[in-house]
Amino acid sequence: MCGIVGIIGKAEVAPLLLDGLKRLEYRGYDSAGIATLIEGRIERRRAEGKLGNLAARLAAAPLPGVIGIAHTRWATHGRPNETNAHPHATARVALVHNGIIENFQELRDELSKAGRKFETETDTEAVAHLLTHYLDQGLDPEAAMAKMMPRLHGAFSLAILIADRPDIMIGARRGSPLAVGYGDGEMYLGSDAMALAPYTDRICYLHEDDWVIVSRDAATIYNNGKRVNREVKKTALSGALIGKGNHAHFMMKEIAEQPAVIGDTLQAFLNPLKRQIELPPLPIDLAKISQLTIVACGTAYLAGFVAKYWLERIARLPVELDIASEFRYREAPMPKDGATLVISQSGETADTLAALKYAKAQGQKVLAVLNVPESTIGRESDVVLHTLAGPEIGVASTKAFTTQLVVLAALAIATARARGAIDAQREAELSTALTEVPARAAEVLNHDARLKEIALKVAECRDVLFLGRGTSYPIALEGALKLKEISYIHAEGYAAGEMKHGPIALIDDNVPVIVVAPSDDLFEKTASNLQEVRARGGRVIFFSDKAGIARLGDAAMAAIELPTVDPFVAPILYAIPVQLLAYHAAVAKGTDVDQPRNLAKSVTVE
Ligand code: F6R
Numbered sequence: 001m002c003g004i005v006g007i008i009g010k011a012e013v014a015p016l017l018l019d020g021l022k023r024l025e026y027r028g029y030d031s032a033g034i035a036t037l038i039e040g041r042i043e044r045r046r047a048e049g050k051l052g053n054l055a056a057r058l059a060a061a062p063l064p065g066v067i068g069i070a071h072t073r074w075a076t077h078g079r080p081n082e083t084n085a086h087p088h089a090t091a092r093v094a095l096v097h098n099g100i101i102e103n104f105q106e107l108r109d110e111l112s113k114a115g116r117k118f119e120t121e122t123d124t125e126a127v128a129h130l131l132t133h134y135l136d137q138g139l140d141p142e143a144a145m146a147k148m149m150p151r152l153h154g155a156f157s158l159a160i161l162i163a164d165r166p167d168i169m170i171g172a173r174r175g176s177p178l179a180v181g182y183g184d185g186e187m188y189l190g191s192d193a194m195a196l197a198p199y200t201d202r203i204c205y206l207h208e209d210d211w212v213i214v215s216r217d218a219a220t221i222y223n224n225g226k227r228v229n230r231e232v233k234k235t236a237l238s239g240a241l242i243g244k245g246n247h248a249h250f251m252m253k254e255i256a257e258q259p260a261v262i263g264d265t266l267q268a269f270l271n272p273l274k275r276q277i278e279l280p281p282l283p284i285d286l287a288k289i290s291q292l293t294i295v296a297c298g299t300a301y302l303a304g305f306v307a308k309y310w311l312e313r314i315a316r317l318p319v320e321l322d323i324a325s326e327f328r329y330r331e332a333p334m335p336k337d338g339a340t341l342v343i344s345q346s347g348e349t350a351d352t353l354a355a356l357k358y359a360k361a362q363g364q365k366v367l368a369v370l371n372v373p374e375s376t377i378g379r380e381s382d383v384v385l386h387t388l389a390g391p392e393i394g395v396a397s398t399k400a401f402t403t404q405l406v407v408l409a410a411l412a413i414a415t416a417r418a419r420g421a422i423d424a425q426r427e428a429e430l431s432t433a434l435t436e437v438p439a440r441a442a443e444v445l446n447h448d449a450r451l452k453e454i455a456l457k458v459a460e461c462r463d464v465l466f467l468g469r470g471t472s473y474p475i476a477l478e479g480a481l482k483l484k485e486i487s488y489i490h491a492e493g494y495a496a497g498e499m500k501h502g503p504i505a506l507i508d509d510n511v512p513v514i515v516v517a518p519s520d521d522l523f524e525k526t527a528s529n530l531q532e533v534r535a536r537g538g539r540v541i542f543f544s545d546k547a548g549i550a551r552l553g554d555a556a557m558a559a560i561e562l563p564t565v566d567p568f569v570a571p572i573l574y575a576i577p578v579q580l581l582a583y584h585a586a587v588a589k590g591t592d593v594d595q596p597r598n599l600a601k602s603v604t605v606e
């Protein structure tokens with residue numbers, strides 16, 4: 001969702017703020033804006049659309065000032081135009097906000113009655129007026145914040161400037177992340193460590209309901225009327241990590257990084273000499289739990305979908321799987337001897353966090369597979385299994401997905417061992433299959449040029465179907481999700497066997513059907529479904545291995561031969577061609593691959 005950065009410093013902050021926003025643009029790109037204090041006055045520059053528009057505005061009308069706040073917006077309340085762009089301001093207060101103020105209408109009505117004039121359609125403006133209202137009553141900023149916090153309902157992180165107080169910047173958070181960065185005579189606020197990476201590696205993550213007064217050399221944190229201390233940590237993120245390298249897009253760079261980051265992640269969970277999985281100490285006994293509930297959103301949910309097949313099949317553990325936005329309100333009874341697993345790249349997804357809280361309230365221990373362990377979900381979980389994917393900037397998840405699969409595969413093997421469902425020999429075979437994945441993933445990337453040719457044809461179509469069975473079914477769903485979100489081509493994923501129950505009516509020669517079918521024990525079943533499609537004039541693009549293509553390649557309009565591997569690890573490898581296909585189709589269509597319309601990287605609102 002929206003990105004926030006604030007700096008109270010020594011030199012002019014607008015160029016630094018703009019640089020910070022560049023690192024946060026993946027969080028939202030409907031509009032952007034900066035406010036600074038100049039001789040006790042609030043000055044703003046804002047622009048609709050991408051950050052380039054704001055940069056152009058700043059070039060034409062520079063913004064001096066050594067204290068400032070900045071924002072890149074993913075619109076929730078109010079159209080994505082300049083008026084609704086943050087920072088929102090009154091004569092006394094300027095602020096930027098990530099999240100949703102749920103009681104904004106009530107606050108707006110109350111403040112309007114008191115004579116305050118609103119200019120925007122946003123929920124955020126109510127906060128600027130409310131704080132101004134308290135300051136106008138003569139309260140100092142600390143007292144005004146203390147009075148305001150309980151009046152705000154919903155989720156928010158805020159960075160605030162007060163006109164006649166160039167010595168302080170204020171931050172606050174509830175249900176949405178905010179970090180304080182410690183520099184040398186200069187301090188920062190940011191919605192994640194990535195925004196602050198170029199300035200400092202000393203970061204303090206605020207806790208739920210914290211608010212903070214930041215001066216040039218200190219941060220005083222409050223919670224519920226009391227001063228509190230929060231740990232300042234050194235973050236491993238460095239400014240150098242976050243570039244596109246030689247690639248045209250972050251997404252392509254992140255696809256290409258997969259052999260390396262899959263290897264890094266594996267190393268953390270697999271002992272290659274013993275050919276055994278080694279997990280960190282868990283708060284649950286994998287041998288004894290009666291059920292695992294897996295909850296996540298989007299691509300992370302699809303990683304959980306693959307894990308369900310793995311855990312049920314090889315570990316004989318019943319798995320309940322749901323998307324977090326449904327699960328959180330479903331009031332599902334949860335077994336006392338069960339556990340919950342949440343999966344998230346960002347660790348900030350609002351629905352996943354709410355699902356986690358529900359599970360905890362039901363007495364469950366929570367395991368989290370996360371790419372950002374110091375995130376809110378990381379702090380709320382009992383144990384974090386860390387995907388070592390590194391920062392993922394492209395809005396479409398790629399390397400986060402395959403590293404999630406690696407961690408989940410390791411968890412499935414460890415669970416199977418704990419439950420006596422596999423012996424040491426089988427564990428060694430599965431572990432060996434996993435250790436081969438980085439090298440096989442590199443081979444899959446060699447198909448890039450051929451996938452690009454196929455993608456050029458796909459890019460001309462209006463609808464595309466993806467089919468798969470078993471663990472290839474979630475990969476079919478992921479292929480469809482990737483294609484629709486970045487190329488805007490309508491795509492659906494189906495369980496191959498479900499086609500004849502309705503979707504087969506969609507088949508004609510304008511609808512390519514992408515069949516994901518490694519040679520596994522379900523191959524012949526999928527082969528029959530492929531023939532059913534073909535018999536109805538469907539044009540098949542076939543992803544399989546040597547044996548599969550020898551058996552069925554002739555039936556396909558195009559085939560990609562992927563490495564022959566243990567079917568257990570096939571979903572990790574077959575995720576890569578569906579990513580490449582979507583990427584090249586999007587490039588061919590000229591869409592904004594890294595920042596597709598209407599989307600944002602980390603979804604911190606419901
Ligand atoms: C799709 C995609 C999204 C995310 C989803 C969950 O490519 O990236 O579907 O997977 O928004 O986000 P996280 O993993 O951060 O919880």
